[in-house]
Amino acid sequence: MIEKAWARPIEELETLALQCPVQDPLLRSAMHIRSALVVSSNAVVVHQDRLHGMTGPGQVPAFYDLERLTRSAADLRIAQAESQARLQAIGHIIDAREAAQLPDRTPAIRLAQAAVARSVQAPRTPEPPRLGQRPTAAGPAVDTSGPRR
Structure with a gap:
């Protein structure tokens, strides 16, 4: 996934991420998450092997092994x-990189930028108070007929 997004082999990307982290911070993040993904993938394999060892064909776990079996299944x-969360994080980084590299932004983004530009340029004229109406306070309504402290 990373090789495809950056169009380079992973070994080259690893050296780039270590030597020039400021040039491409998204690559550095993706490679950091990838190293954590390798660790968690290895943990998955270890837990699977442990469970297969305890529940092999023809084996019935002893009563005292049930807690260890349950703990191993939970760890798995x-x-x-x-691992799934790290894969999703890499996918999000790649999506963010692709979105940042798009030369033509989506119409919604351009419309939002235009609206912000217009609102900054438009003169703000305060609306005059209407006769017969009291100005609204920012806080809760308070009865003003009684004595004040």
Whole structure:
């Protein structure tokens, strides 16, 4: 996924991320997340192997092994969730990089920028108070007929 987005082999990208982190901070972030993904992927494999070892064909776990089995299954689920979250983070970084490189912004962005520009340029004239209406206070309404302290 990273190789495809940057159009270079991963080994070259690793050296670029370490040598010139300021030039492409998104690459540095993607490579940092990738290294964490490798660790969590290895943890998934270890937990899977442990579970397969405890629940192999023809084996019935002993009663005292049930807690260890449950703990291993929970650790496997956590490692899988971490791996999935890291994959999504890399995908979000790649999406952000592609969005930043688009020469022609989407129409919605251009419209929003134009609206901001217009609102900055437009003179602001305060609306005169209407007769017979009291100005509204910023806080809650207070009864003003009683004594003040």
